[in-house]
Each structure stands twice: as structure tokens, then as C-alpha cells.
Amino acid sequence: MSDMATEEKDLGLNQDVATEGTPAAVVVNPVSQGGDAQDLKRTGRMTLYVRRFMRRPSAVFGLVVLCILILFALFGAMVCPWKYDEPDFTALAAAPSADHWLGTTIGGSDMYAMIVRGLGRSLLVGIISSTLIMIISAVLGTAIAFFEGVVEKVGMWILDMLLTIPSFLLVAMIVRSSSGTSGWLWLTIGITAFGWIGYARVIRTLTMSLRELDYIRAAKFMGVGSFRIILRHLVPNLGSVLIINTVLGVVSAVNQETALSFLGLGIKAPDTSLGTLLMNGQSSVLTAPWILLFPSAVLILLTFSVQLIGDGLRDAIDPYSRSAGKAE
Amino acid sequence: MTEPMNTVAAAPANGEQPVLEVRDLRVNFASEAGTVRAVRGVNFDLYRGKTLGIVGESGSGKSVTSMAIMGLLDKNAHVEGSIKFRGDELLTKNDKEMSVLRGDRIAMVFQDPLSALTPVFSIGEQLKEALVIHNPKMTEEQIVSRSIELLKLVGIPNAEERLKSYPHQFSGGMRQRVVIAMAIANNPDIIICDEPTTALDVTIQAQVLEVLQRAQQETGAAVIFITHDLGVIAGIADDIIVMYAGRPVEKADVDTVFHKPVMPYTMGLLGAVPRPDREKSSRLVPIPGAPMNLVNMPKGCPFAPRCPLATDICRQGEPDLLPVEGREGQLAACHRVKEIVDQNLTFSDIYTVGESVKSKFDGIPREQRQTVLDVKHLKKTFPLTAGGFLRRKIGEVHAVDDVTLDVREGETVALVGESGSGKSTTLLEIMEFRQPESGEISVLGKPIAKRMSREDKRELHSNVQYIFQDPMSSLDPRLPIYDILAEPLKVQGLSKQEINDRIRDLMALVELNPDQVDRFPTQFSGGQRQRIAIARALAVNPKLVLLDEPVSALDVSIQAGVINLLEDLQNKLGVAYLFVAHNLSVIRHISNRIAVMYLGRIVELGSNHDVFEEPLHPYTKALLSAVPVPDPQIERTRQRIVLEGELPSPSESFSGCPFAGRCPMFSTLTKDQQARCLGESPELVAKGGAADHMAACHFA
Known part of the structure; x- marks a missing residue:
């Protein structure tokens, strides 16, 4: 969440990339005498973002790595003869070989199959909870800021109270009481339930400057209802911030999932996740290092690539960034 | 080159x-x-x-x-x-x-x-x-x-x-x-x-x-x-360079530029500004089109697409900045300089002035028109709180202090004053549609009460609309123009078909191409965006529009077009404007009545002519003398009343006249008179010739 403070400046986005549109030729419209109609050949917002994003090699690299990882999680199991829940009792803690490409665990499970499964679970938990967190925090954060006065005071007080709850412990307790197969769902719910609070605070701060803008005032003066203003004007104008936060939120959700699972409080056998694999591997670092090494490598690749994408997105969407290329 | x-x-x-x-x-x-x-x-x-x-x-x-x-x-x-x-x-x-x-x-x-x-x-x-x-x-x-x-x-x-x-x-x-x-x-x-x-x-x-x-x-x-x-x-x-699209287009000493400009752009610029020192005689003349985009510039003179004199030569090659024959020290970048100098063409020869629309209320005296907005003794204070936990109230800012004014059908009333004089706060107070702290606001004869039904509120919204200063920030950048214009109509509960028809009419009304409704605000120039904002305000056929500095964010050549549009719309639709601006030239051009504000109070109120030609209050006099006039000869000879000091803090409370501390007349008064200024707050009463020309000064 520490990287979210830097997003404050992204608010400038509302004024956006207007100046960068490219009217190719100015045609005087005979209808309007003071008129200034233009025939516009415009670089669309999306094209612009893509172009800016593509200018950053590191971001493109991150995107490629993430795509490979996702494909790996989706289809990796097809090329492997072993299943994650079918241990090979003939090869316990075996080193990587032609039979078991990445070795086996102490219990004889194939590491390759385990990693494909674990990566999939971690990604699923990360993406679902991060998206949910953003939706909840966007609606509540903007609402708290928009209504001002008593609503804002009470809302902020509740948020502050919720922040003091030892969320890690509570999530652990929720997941512990669940069964093995539905564990990941409860974990997602747990991470979401306590993850939105901090983001809601940040979004409320961003909305505070947005709510003073003229087009919000204009909507109020036209008599547009409060809820409509929030959904039509406030949330879309925070869009870029929300997108960046969702992407970066995946990293923190995956990290949280891994941490919980590592402590044995998250996803439990027979299901597996990157964190569970790491926990299993740490006990045999010296005798069977591949059990720890391969999942950690995948975890690092995952978080690193998402972080690179997040940075690239921020630069692409930020109107003040320096990614405009060089003058002739 | x-x-x-x-x-x-x-x-x-x-x-x-x-x-x-x-x-x-x-x-x-x-x-x-x-x-x-x-x-x-x-x-x-x-x-x-x-x-x-x-x-x-x-x-x-x-x-x-x-x-x-x-x-x-x-x-x-x-x-x-x-x-x-x-x-x-x-x-x-x-x-x-x-x-x-x-x-x-x-x-x-x-x-x-x-x-x-x-x-x-x-x-x-x-x-x-x-x-x-x-x-x-x-x-x-x-x-x-x-x-x-x-x-x-x-x-x-x-x-x-x-x-x-x-x-x-x-x-x-x-x-x-x-x-x-x-x-x-x-x-x-x-x-x-x-x-x-x-x-x-x-x-x-x-x-x-x-x-x-x-x-x-x-x-x-x-x-x-x-x-x-x-x-x-x-x-x-001493000397002036006029620049257009990254190049100097005319260069000369100040008198020549203002009195004998050669380049059509310079002429257009000078003609497009309203003059504070002259009574409104005709419509302003905007330069058509919008400033050139500096990427992929077409060949030819960059001003050619907007220039009434442009010919084929102008579109083929860009003219160099060359000395003008027969004019000492004047340079201009224009292919047709020779004709302009030889025939002595001036602004009025080159640019054509459109006919203005006749007002719906032309000939009906003010007293017989319906009162659209009636504000009586409006007050608005903001509490000043001390820092710390308890937020003790330590004083009050009198943002609006006893403002009384009325606006009638089809007229423009302007609020003028320096920043901090409370003119924008007055507009916002009216727009809140809440019973004011003190005083009374009535719209079309109906006072705004503490509790109003949903229906009454909706009706108020359809009668009173607001136009903001900066069209960049008053239109949501994420919505296409169609949705922006549809918003006030939806509030009024119109059907889809009605909204569709109305939007087509509105685009035509503000002289924009109706096919452009699917574009986003960022795709329009500043002038066009302000037109869209005007269309949005007029969508529900309001009786009164409050305008907060509607042209001050626009370039002069564009500004003229928007002012003309506002005037035409007023004449066509009979809508009344309550206009806030700090630019007195614009006010002189557009308004019928003027209220001069100082520290939240109206110090002078009267018709356009009375206030500009026979100002009563010493503050109005000083304000008018400070307005720069686009004419070097007048500028050199005119006497300015330079006010001492700055606007006092609005949190100060005055037992007498709040302007006394800066008043140039104050020092010329006798001891007794000065005591009256300091001790007794002047009322806004009719002074001077006209019955509706009022000033708040003991000795005006």
C-alpha cells in the first residue's frame, strides 16, 4: 500500500491528454461564425496508452512474463503425465529427472504439477480479491468523500476503527475453520474483507480534490442525484488510479496468500498454492533444495512481472510523465 | 528558409x-x-x-x-x-x-x-x-x-x-x-x-x-x-511583436501597431476586444476559426484558414516578415501587405460584422418586465475556527454582507469587484437553493423556503442554470457530449426521443455541428467547450442563467464569438443573465445593469451607462480608472486613481464604511465628515440623476 501515495498526482488525468490529440487540418465551419469546428484526426486515448506503455521495455517484459505464467497455470498441466494430487510413492524427494522434470516433494508429489496448480490458485486468489477490493473501496471511498459532513466524519471513524483490527489473525481463523477444498474461497473472502479499508481511505483522499471540480458541481447544480454522480462522474474519473491499484493489488494479495499459507494458515492439502509449497520446501532446503527453489523462482517472477506492469501503466497513464519521446 | x-x-x-x-x-x-x-x-x-x-x-x-x-x-x-x-x-x-x-x-x-x-x-x-x-x-x-x-x-x-x-x-x-x-x-x-x-x-x-x-x-x-x-x-x-502560431506576424512601435496595423490578424485581435472606454455600439467581431495546431502544419500562411483576405498565394507559401513599404520600422508577414497599405484597409473593411438578433423584450421598459430573481439582504458568513481539538469559533468572514438586487426578464445584471469581494459566493448562495442564513431569495416570485418538495426543487433546477468559468473542468472528460447534454434533461424526466430532439436543436443553437455529439470534451477547443457548457445550461429552457466569469479562460479572438452567442441567445430566448466578471471591458459590452461589490457589499448599483459614465462611489471611480485601455495614446495621458493598500481581510468588522481606509476621497474630507465615514455604515440609496442609480457612500 506504500506505493499508493504516489498515485495522488495521477488525478491530473482528468484534464488528460487533450493537448495531445492531433487535429490534422483546421477546417473552418461556415455554419458557426465564431465557430471553431475542427476536423479531427485524433489519437485515441487507448492507442496513446498502449503506445506509451510499449515504449518502456521493462513493462513489455513484465507483460510477456505474466502472460507466460498465466498460460503456464492454465495449460501447463496438460503436458505433464502427473497430477498434483497423485503422489508417486516410488520417488520420494527425488531430484529433477526425465521422469519428474522438477523433482518431487517429500510426499512424492510431482513438483511441476504442484507448481502449475499452486500458481493457478495463487493467481486466482490474487486477481479475484484484488478486483473485489477495488470495487468495494471505490464505491465506499468516493461515497464517504462525496457526502461530506456527518457522513464523512462517521465513515472515516468507522474506517479508522476497522484498520485497527488484527486482520491477519482473523483471516487465519476464518480459513482454519474451512475445509480443504473450499479453503481458497474463504481465503479470498478473508483477504477482501480486510483489504479494502486502506484503499478506501486513499480513494477518499483522491475524491476530496475531485469533488471540488466544476463538473461535479455542475452535476449538482443540474439536480443530478448523488448516487448517479458517484457512479457516472466520480468513479470513472478515478479509473486510471483504480486500474493501477488493481494490478498492483494482485501482488499484495498474492503475497498475503503466500504468507498465510506459508504459516500453515492458508490453503491446505490436498489443494496447494505457492505459499504451501514454500512451507513444505523450507524444511528440506539442504536435502532437497528444488522443493523450495522452483516455487520461489515462480513467485518472484510473478510479483516482479506484475510490479513492472504496474510501473509501466503508471507511466503510460500519467499525463505528466516523460514518455513522449524526443523532438527532432 | x-x-x-x-x-x-x-x-x-x-x-x-x-x-x-x-x-x-x-x-x-x-x-x-x-x-x-x-x-x-x-x-x-x-x-x-x-x-x-x-x-x-x-x-x-x-x-x-x-x-x-x-x-x-x-x-x-x-x-x-x-x-x-x-x-x-x-x-x-x-x-x-x-x-x-x-x-x-x-x-x-x-x-x-x-x-x-x-x-x-x-x-x-x-x-x-x-x-x-x-x-x-x-x-x-x-x-x-x-x-x-x-x-x-x-x-x-x-x-x-x-x-x-x-x-x-x-x-x-x-x-x-x-x-x-x-x-x-x-x-x-x-x-x-x-x-x-x-x-x-x-x-x-x-x-x-x-x-x-x-x-x-x-x-x-x-x-x-x-x-x-x-x-x-x-x-x-515601446515596441510590439505580435506572434501567431510560433512566428512574429507583425512588428512595429506601439502606436503603429494600435493605430495602423497591417497584418489582418493584428487587426482582428484589436477589433475583437471590447473597449471599456466606449459605450457599446455594435457587436464584437470574432476572428473565425480556432488557432492553428502546431503539429503537421499545412503549408502556407498559418493564419490563412481564418483570414477573410486569404487568397491562393496565402495557402501556398508562408510569407516572410518583411518591412512594410512606406512605413518606417514596421514589419509584417503577409502576402497582401501592399494592397492593405495602398487601399488603407482597416479592421472594418476586412472583417464583417454579423447582424444581431432583436431582443424579445425590445422596447418594453424594465419596470414592466417580470422579476426573475429577487435577492433581499442576502448574508453569508463563514466561521473562522481556531486550530486544535475543540475548533473554537474565533470569528466570522462576511463573504456576502447584505446584498440586495433584482434581475428582470431578458436583461443582464453584472456583478463586478476584485477577488474576495464576494461576487462568486453570491452566485453560489443563490445556486444552492437553500434558505439563506439571513435575507431572502425568490425565483420567479417564489421564495426559496427551508423545506421544499422534490417537485419544487426540480422546477427550480429547470428555471435556474449555471455556467462555469473554465470549460475544461466543467465538462466531465469521460463522457461524450451527448451524455453531457442529456444529463439536465434526464433530471427533468424527459423521454429518450425528446432528449434526442432537444440535443440536436441545442447543438445547432450554439452553432456546433450536431454530428459531433459522440466526441469527448477533450476533442474540442476551449471556445467550443464553452459553447457546449452554454448548451447544457440552456437545455432545460431556464429563465435565469448565472454565469461565473464565462469568457475569462478564453483567448480574445474566441471570447468575442462566445460573447456574441450569449447576446444572441438572450435576445432569442429572453433568458436573464446574472453575470460575474472581473473584466470591466466585457461587462461594459454585455450588461444592462451593473452592481459593484466591495467586501461583500454592493457599493454602487445602476445602469451600464450611469456606472461607467457617471460613477458615484469613489471605489467605482478608482476601479474604472485602473482598467487598461487598448490605446497607447489614451494610456499615456490618462490619470489613474491608484488605491492605497490592498483589500482588507473580510474577517475584519467595520462599524463605518469598509472602504474608508483606502478611499482617495477620505483625506479630502473634514474631521466631522471623516468621523461619519468611520462611525456610520453607509446605506445603498439612490443618488445622482437616475432613480435606479444607487451608491453606498455618505458623500458621493
Whole structure:
């Protein structure tokens, strides 16, 4: 969440990339005498973002790595003869070989199959909870800021109270009481339930400057209802911030999932996740290092690539960034 | 391009060397759309003691030119050409070498005095920094005495004590004086002023311009004065360069530019501004079209698409800036200069004035029209709270203090005053549709009550609409124009088909192409966006529109078109305007009645003619005398009433007249009369000839 403070400046986005549109030729419209109609050949917002994003090699690299990882999680199991829940009792803690490409665990499970499964679970938990967190925090954060006065005071007080709850412990307790197969769902719910609070605070701060803008005032003066203003004007104008936060939120959700699972409080056998694999591997670092090494490598690749994408997105969407290329 | 080297404004006869020679300066920027050619060949010489004015609309390259001279351009800028300071090439210098010159030989005064000073250091420390960087050997005593000398020069009272004050303890005008003091601290050869008075009120602007002229006399420096305001430049410049699309299009001494302009763009600029010193005679004449985009410029004269005189030659090749035959020292970049000079074409020959629409209420006297808005004794205070836990109330800001005014059908009432006079707060208070703190607001005869039904509120929203100052921020950038225009209609509960029809009509009404409804606001120019905002306000057929500085964010050539549109719409639809502006020229042009506000009170109220021609209140007189007139001859001869000091804080409470402290008439009064000013608050009563011309002054 520490990287979210830097997003404050992204608010400038509302004024956006207007100046960068490219009217190719100015045609005087005979209808309007003071008129200034233009025939516009415009670089669309999306094209612009893509172009800016593509200018950053590191971001493109991150995107490629993430795509490979996702494909790996989706289809990796097809090329492997072993299943994650079918241990090979003939090869316990075996080193990587032609039979078991990445070795086996102490219990004889194939590491390759385990990693494909674990990566999939971690990604699923990360993406679902991060998206949910953003939706909840966007609606509540903007609402708290928009209504001002008593609503804002009470809302902020509740948020502050919720922040003091030892969320890690509570999530652990929720997941512990669940069964093995539905564990990941409860974990997602747990991470979401306590993850939105901090983001809601940040979004409320961003909305505070947005709510003073003229087009919000204009909507109020036209008599547009409060809820409509929030959904039509406030949330879309925070869009870029929300997108960046969702992407970066995946990293923190995956990290949280891994941490919980590592402590044995998250996803439990027979299901597996990157964190569970790491926990299993740490006990045999010296005798069977591949059990720890391969999942950690995948975890690092995952978080690193998402972080690179997040940075690239921020630069692409930020109107003040320096990614405009060089003058002739 | 073969740029002739004799493109130099008349050199002084004594053969003096110029301090600054700029030759063929070109600046390009990188952007997503391609290379932006911001400056395309600027040439000028600058001599000591002279003021060169650079005028142009936004995007004409005037500020970029000044930044190039200072060496302060961004890294993605590419600069070509030559800038020589006393024969020394500046463009090849690196940042460190430039730092030796910056602030010492070449100084700069920026537009916004609020951000030009560091808030955490005292004025004394910041002045000291400006001095010590270039004179490391100065002793502490010398620094203090020089700082005091500088502050006195720019007219800051109690200079010794003020050295210890911090920027936030100064008002905007005072801060700009400090910035000027820092600029002249090392007796520079060149002072570059980039819109130095744009952020200030007219009365303060008059003071600051005076200080700048004094500073120039004192240092003998050459001044480059950049502005978009033709009135300001008329009074201060010796020579003028008019820039358009990154190039100078006309260059001459100030009288020639204002009285015998040659380039059609210059004529258009001068014709498009309303004049504060003349009664409204006809419609304003906007220059058609919008300023050129500086990427992928078509060949030919950049002004050709907007120029009424453009022919095929104009569209084929860009004209060079050449001396005008038979005119000493005047240069113009126009293919048709010869015809213009020979036939003595003027503004009215070139631009055609459209017919205005006849008002619905033409001929009906004011008294017989329906009252649309009636405000009686409106008050609005903001509590001043102390910091800390308990937020104790320690005082009140009287933002609006007993305002009474009425607006009738089809007329424009203008609220005028300096910033902080409460004019915008008055508009917002009306727009809130809440029972005011004190006083009464009625719309179409119905008072706004504490509790109103949903239906009543909806009706209020359909009768009263609001137009904001900045069309960039008043339209949601994420919504297409169609949705923006549909919003107020949906609130009124119209059906899809009705909304569709209405939007088509609205686009035509504000002279925009109805096919463009699917575009986003960012795809329109500033003028077009303000038209969209106007269309949105008129969508529900309101009886009254409140306008908060609706044209002040627009360029002059565009502004005229929007003002004309507002006038036409008023005449066609009979809608009433309550208009807030600080630009008195615009007010003079557009309004029927004027209310002058000072510290939340109306000090004078009357018809346009009465207020401008026979002002009663000393504040109105001072305000009117401070407005710059775009005519150098008038500017040189006119007498200004320069007000002492600044607007007092609105948290002060006055038992007498709040203006007494700054009133130029106050010192001429007898002791008894003065006591009355200080002890008794003047009422707004009818004075002078007309029954509806009122002033709040005991001795007007």
C-alpha cells in the first residue's frame, strides 16, 4: 500500500491528454461564425496508452512474463503425465529427472504439477480479491468523500476503527475453520474483507480534490442525484488510479496468500498454492533444495512481472510523465 | 528558409549595441502526435531601457521564446538559432554557465506570485539568497541595507520589519512586488516579465505596472513584456511583436501597431476586444476559426484558414516578415501587405460584422418586465475556527454582507469587484437553493423556503442554470457530449426521443455541428467547450442563467464569438443573465445593469451607462480608472486613481464604511465628515440623476 501515495498526482488525468490529440487540418465551419469546428484526426486515448506503455521495455517484459505464467497455470498441466494430487510413492524427494522434470516433494508429489496448480490458485486468489477490493473501496471511498459532513466524519471513524483490527489473525481463523477444498474461497473472502479499508481511505483522499471540480458541481447544480454522480462522474474519473491499484493489488494479495499459507494458515492439502509449497520446501532446503527453489523462482517472477506492469501503466497513464519521446 | 537579416526594429540612432540579439530562434517539442513546432523563426534586438512587448494568444509561442532565452526549457525541447547576450552566444552554454547569468544579468518575473516564492523562508532570506548567489563577498550589513532599499523601491511599507515576514503574510500584489524586487536585485540588463499581472486584480495590476516601470527606470534594464492583454501592453511597451502560431506576424512601435496595423490578424485581435472606454455600439467581431495546431502544419500562411483576405498565394507559401513599404520600422508577414497599405484597409473593411438578433423584450421598459430573481439582504458568513481539538469559533468572514438586487426578464445584471469581494459566493448562495442564513431569495416570485418538495426543487433546477468559468473542468472528460447534454434533461424526466430532439436543436443553437455529439470534451477547443457548457445550461429552457466569469479562460479572438452567442441567445430566448466578471471591458459590452461589490457589499448599483459614465462611489471611480485601455495614446495621458493598500481581510468588522481606509476621497474630507465615514455604515440609496442609480457612500 506504500506505493499508493504516489498515485495522488495521477488525478491530473482528468484534464488528460487533450493537448495531445492531433487535429490534422483546421477546417473552418461556415455554419458557426465564431465557430471553431475542427476536423479531427485524433489519437485515441487507448492507442496513446498502449503506445506509451510499449515504449518502456521493462513493462513489455513484465507483460510477456505474466502472460507466460498465466498460460503456464492454465495449460501447463496438460503436458505433464502427473497430477498434483497423485503422489508417486516410488520417488520420494527425488531430484529433477526425465521422469519428474522438477523433482518431487517429500510426499512424492510431482513438483511441476504442484507448481502449475499452486500458481493457478495463487493467481486466482490474487486477481479475484484484488478486483473485489477495488470495487468495494471505490464505491465506499468516493461515497464517504462525496457526502461530506456527518457522513464523512462517521465513515472515516468507522474506517479508522476497522484498520485497527488484527486482520491477519482473523483471516487465519476464518480459513482454519474451512475445509480443504473450499479453503481458497474463504481465503479470498478473508483477504477482501480486510483489504479494502486502506484503499478506501486513499480513494477518499483522491475524491476530496475531485469533488471540488466544476463538473461535479455542475452535476449538482443540474439536480443530478448523488448516487448517479458517484457512479457516472466520480468513479470513472478515478479509473486510471483504480486500474493501477488493481494490478498492483494482485501482488499484495498474492503475497498475503503466500504468507498465510506459508504459516500453515492458508490453503491446505490436498489443494496447494505457492505459499504451501514454500512451507513444505523450507524444511528440506539442504536435502532437497528444488522443493523450495522452483516455487520461489515462480513467485518472484510473478510479483516482479506484475510490479513492472504496474510501473509501466503508471507511466503510460500519467499525463505528466516523460514518455513522449524526443523532438527532432 | 532565407530569413532576411534586416528584420530588426528601428535601431536607436546613436548606434548603441543591443543587449540581446535573437536570430531565427526555433523551438520544437516532442509529443505523442508528432513534433510540435512551438517557435518558428523569431528575430529581434533588445536595447537598454526599452520595453519590448510580445503579444499573442495561448500557444503562439511567446512564453516558449522567453524560456528559451532563460535556458529554462524542458529536456524534450530542441532549440535552434542564435540568442546573443552582449555578443555572447547563450544557446551553447550549459546549465551551469547559464546559472551565472540567470538572476544576475537576466532576471525573470513570473505570472503567479503565489508559487514564485518559497513558503518556508522569510522574504529577507529569499532576497538574501538572490543577492548572495551572485555576490558571495557581500557582508551581512550590505545585504540587509540592499534588501531594505529594494523593498522600498517596489513600494513595500515598513521594509525593515517586512524582511522577517513570510510569503503567506503578504497579499498577491505585495508578493509580486517582492518577486520584482528579487528580479532587480542585481541590476540586471534584461528583465523578462511573463504575464506578470494576469493573476492580479485591476487595481493591483495598476500598482504593479507602475512598480515595474519604476524598476526599469532605476536599473535601466531592457524589458521583455509578455502578455495576451492588449490593454496592458498599450501602456507599457515601446515596441510590439505580435506572434501567431510560433512566428512574429507583425512588428512595429506601439502606436503603429494600435493605430495602423497591417497584418489582418493584428487587426482582428484589436477589433475583437471590447473597449471599456466606449459605450457599446455594435457587436464584437470574432476572428473565425480556432488557432492553428502546431503539429503537421499545412503549408502556407498559418493564419490563412481564418483570414477573410486569404487568397491562393496565402495557402501556398508562408510569407516572410518583411518591412512594410512606406512605413518606417514596421514589419509584417503577409502576402497582401501592399494592397492593405495602398487601399488603407482597416479592421472594418476586412472583417464583417454579423447582424444581431432583436431582443424579445425590445422596447418594453424594465419596470414592466417580470422579476426573475429577487435577492433581499442576502448574508453569508463563514466561521473562522481556531486550530486544535475543540475548533473554537474565533470569528466570522462576511463573504456576502447584505446584498440586495433584482434581475428582470431578458436583461443582464453584472456583478463586478476584485477577488474576495464576494461576487462568486453570491452566485453560489443563490445556486444552492437553500434558505439563506439571513435575507431572502425568490425565483420567479417564489421564495426559496427551508423545506421544499422534490417537485419544487426540480422546477427550480429547470428555471435556474449555471455556467462555469473554465470549460475544461466543467465538462466531465469521460463522457461524450451527448451524455453531457442529456444529463439536465434526464433530471427533468424527459423521454429518450425528446432528449434526442432537444440535443440536436441545442447543438445547432450554439452553432456546433450536431454530428459531433459522440466526441469527448477533450476533442474540442476551449471556445467550443464553452459553447457546449452554454448548451447544457440552456437545455432545460431556464429563465435565469448565472454565469461565473464565462469568457475569462478564453483567448480574445474566441471570447468575442462566445460573447456574441450569449447576446444572441438572450435576445432569442429572453433568458436573464446574472453575470460575474472581473473584466470591466466585457461587462461594459454585455450588461444592462451593473452592481459593484466591495467586501461583500454592493457599493454602487445602476445602469451600464450611469456606472461607467457617471460613477458615484469613489471605489467605482478608482476601479474604472485602473482598467487598461487598448490605446497607447489614451494610456499615456490618462490619470489613474491608484488605491492605497490592498483589500482588507473580510474577517475584519467595520462599524463605518469598509472602504474608508483606502478611499482617495477620505483625506479630502473634514474631521466631522471623516468621523461619519468611520462611525456610520453607509446605506445603498439612490443618488445622482437616475432613480435606479444607487451608491453606498455618505458623500458621493
